[in-house]
Amino acid sequence: xxxxxxxxxxxxxxxxxxxxxxxxxxxxxxxxxxxxxxxxxxxxxxxxxxxxxxxxxxxxxxxxxxxxxxxxxxxxxxxxxxxxxxxxxxxxxxxxxxxxxxxxxxxxxxxxxxxxxxxxxxxxxxxxxxxxxxxxxxxxxxxxxxxxxxxxxxxxxxxxxxxxxxxxxxxxxxxxxxxxxxxxxxxxxxxxxxxxxxxxxxxxxxxxxxxxxxxxxxxxxxxxxxxxxxxxxxxxxxxxxxxxxxxxxxxxxxxxxxxxxxxxxxxxxxxxxxxxxxxxxxxxxxxxxxxxxxxxxxxxxxxxxxxxxxxxxxxxxxxxxxxxxxxxxxxxxxxxxxxxxxxxxxxxxxxxxxxxxxxxxxxxxxxxxxxxxxxxxxxxxxxxxxxxxxxxxxxxxxxxxxxxxxxxxxxxxxxxxxxxxxxxxxxxxxxxxxxxxxxxxxxxxxxxxxxxxxxxxxxxxxxxxxxxxxxxxxxxxxxxxxxxxxxxxxxxxxxxxxxxxxxxxxxxxxxxxxxxxxxxxxxxxxxxxxxxxxxxxxxxxxxxxxxxxxxxxxxxxxxxxxxxxxxxxxxxxxxxxxxxx
DNA sequence: AGTCCTCACCGG
DNA sequence: AACTCCGGTGAGGACT
Numbered sequence: 001x002x003x004x005x006x007x008x009x010x011x012x013x014x015x016x017x018x019x020x021x022x023x024x025x026x027x028x029x030x031x032x033x034x035x036x037x038x039x040x041x042x043x044x045x046x047x048x049x050x051x052x053x054x055x056x057x058x059x060x061x062x063x064x065x066x067x068x069x070x071x072x073x074x075x076x077x078x079x080x081x082x083x084x085x086x087x088x089x090x091x092x093x094x095x096x097x098x099x100x101x102x103x104x105x106x107x108x109x110x111x112x113x114x115x116x117x118x119x120x121x122x123x124x125x126x127x128x129x130x131x132x133x134x135x136x137x138x139x140x141x142x143x144x145x146x147x148x149x150x151x152x153x154x155x156x157x158x159x160x161x162x163x164x165x166x167x168x169x170x171x172x173x174x175x176x177x178x179x180x181x182x183x184x185x186x187x188x189x190x191x192x193x194x195x196x197x198x199x200x201x202x203x204x205x206x207x208x209x210x211x212x213x214x215x216x217x218x219x220x221x222x223x224x225x226x227x228x229x230x231x232x233x234x235x236x237x238x239x240x241x242x243x244x245x246x247x248x249x250x251x252x253x254x255x256x257x258x259x260x261x262x263x264x265x266x267x268x269x270x271x272x273x274x275x276x277x278x279x280x281x282x283x284x285x286x287x288x289x290x291x292x293x294x295x296x297x298x299x300x301x302x303x304x305x306x307x308x309x310x311x312x313x314x315x316x317x318x319x320x321x322x323x324x325x326x327x328x329x330x331x332x333x334x335x336x337x338x339x340x341x342x343x344x345x346x347x348x349x350x351x352x353x354x355x356x357x358x359x360x361x362x363x364x365x366x367x368x369x370x371x372x373x374x375x376x377x378x379x380x381x382x383x384x385x386x387x388x389x390x391x392x393x394x395x396x397x398x399x400x401x402x403x404x405x406x407x408x409x410x411x412x413x414x415x416x417x418x419x420x421x422x423x424x425x426x427x428x429x430x431x432x433x434x435x436x437x438x439x440x441x442x443x444x445x446x447x448x449x450x451x452x453x454x455x456x457x458x459x460x461x462x463x464x465x466x467x468x469x470x471x472x473x474x475x476x477x478x479x480x481x482x483x484x485x486x487x488x489x490x491x492x493x494x495x496x497x498x499x500x501x502x503x504x505x506x507x508x509x510x511x512x513x514x515x516x517x518x519x520x521x522x523x524x525x526x527x528x529x530x531x532x533x534x535x536x537x538x539x540x541x542x543x544x545x546x547x548x549x550x551x552x553x554x555x556x557x558x559x560x561x562x563x564x565x566x567x568x569x570x571x572x573x574x575x576x577x578x579x580x581x
Numbered sequence: 582a583g584t585c586c587t588c589a590c591c592g593g
Numbered sequence: 594a595a596c597t598c599c600g601g602t603g604a605g606g607a608c609t
Contacts, residue, residue: 384597495599
């Protein structure tokens with residue numbers, strides 16, 4: 001029996017609770033319990049907990065090693081529902097939702113605090129300002145159930161809010177687990193790459209040497225970490241460079257280029273993943289970043305602190321399983337074109353995405369006479385909105401062979417340019433102003449009135465008729481053409497439908513994999529867009545590999561319904577992350 | 582002293 | 594082959 005309860009923490013560590021009926025309405029009186037953790041632990045039959053904020057409740061439960069099967073995060077659902085309704089900018093707190101429901105003044109959302117190294121339970125809001133009595137939460141929840149029904153695809157929207165709530169449970173559990181990290185191996189890697197450190201926190205030996213080589217090549221002292229200095233030095237040598245980006249420097253013929261590029265690569269590792277990082281972010285053999293489910297408008301996760309989604313390849317040697325344990329590293333194969341096949345229902349693309357073999361190779365066999373690299377560039381160019389180069393040239397071939405797929409992203413781009421709402425497969429909605437400049441700039445350009453910061457105005461629906469306010473300094477607006485901002489929004493929207501729908505699917509994958517791990521000692525420790533790492537005892541590794549494959553197929557069916565598209569993974573069972581692929 | 586911006590890199 | 598989509602990070606520097 002599906003058993004749903006609502007829960008609201010009280011100030012004294014207790015909680016108010018109420019059972020919910022199948023309709024989501026209270027099926028019994030509200031009861032007060034003295035201890036929140038005990039109240040949850042003593043109700044293992046509850047399959048879904050409805051609460052205001054996972055970040056508020058779940059860390060306390062995890063502290064006591066109490067896990068829950070599912071939850072429904074009211075404030076997260078509010079964000080998704082507001083977006084679907086075209087009201088992105090409105091405050092998403094339960095208190096604000098209640099105010100909209102009852103006609104009061106909407107309190108603005110509290111600012112989010114940045115993560116700090118070593119913080120065990122980050123992202124706490126000032127509680128007294130955001131908490132609501134359980135009765136009020138139940139009113140908001142009931143209203144949200146009605147609003148799900150009013151969406152374009154209620155079943156998908158219910159799936160989306162459920163999946164995103166599941167993602168928040170996964171994120172909280174991953175934050176608790178941490179990524180196994182060997183500080184000695186990390187130090188060894190740094191020593192190999194950078195040489196020894198000098199006292200006082202200055203550049204390590206290797207960087208100092210490279211900086212000297214750069215200066216010697218220019219015949220004067222040059223600071224390689226200052227782009228302006230480098231550009232000036234090249235100018236004095238008679239070479240004009242517009243920037244000091246690596247790809248631009250790579251084509252310059254000058255003896256300073258080689259040490260400069262090497263310097264930039266190592267400098268990056270030093271400042272972003274060097275000794276300071278190690279000291280700040282690794283404790284007791286674990287790197288503990290803070291994963292935030294749904295941190296971007298596309299639904300991709302972000303991490304707060306430690307740059308967990310940008311771990312350089314060379315540093316992955318420091319990710320080492322515990323003794324007797326393994327890392328199962330799983331990477332979705334060609335996720336974006338497979339998702340495009342599923343959402344566009346292009347017959348040709350579905351056919352090639354219905355095989356588990358290399359999709360880019362299949363596409364090239366169909367449309368590019370066997371040149372896989374060309375096929376990949378063309379597909380990614382179509383998804384990213386490439387405006388020049390080979391991708392554009394090959395787009396024509398792609399369009400001939402997969403017309404519905406290309407039309408799908410073209411339609412999204414047009415909608416984005418025109419300021420219309422664009423949605424992922426499950427209903428996550430792209431803000432009409434996303435993709436260029438600030439939200440205010442873009443909304444102003446599109447003639448969309450901004451929701452006031454405080455209480456008041458009730459009408460923030462898009463009304464993109466006039467081009468009011470285009471005289472701003474942002475510029476680029478040309479009569480009769482889409483402005484460069486509008487084109488940027490078009491590219492954003494084009495990418496959004498694919499990347500966002502992929503994020504929809506990935507959430508359901510995580511939820512399914514999490515459930516599969518419940519009877520195991522295995523724990524999810526890392527997730528990055530299309531890649532997941534499970535840390536498990538060696539003897540569980542093959543079970544986990546199979547669970548990932550099953551979860552991927554289940555997620556495909558749940559997200560996209562009946563579809564021939566397959567979602568294969570490349571998996572590796574390793575002791576060290578760097579040994580995967 | 583604190584805030585905001587740019588640059589350039591990392592990952593997908 | 595070219596630099597198109599996303600976001601996080603830190604340093605430097607301009608500004609209040």
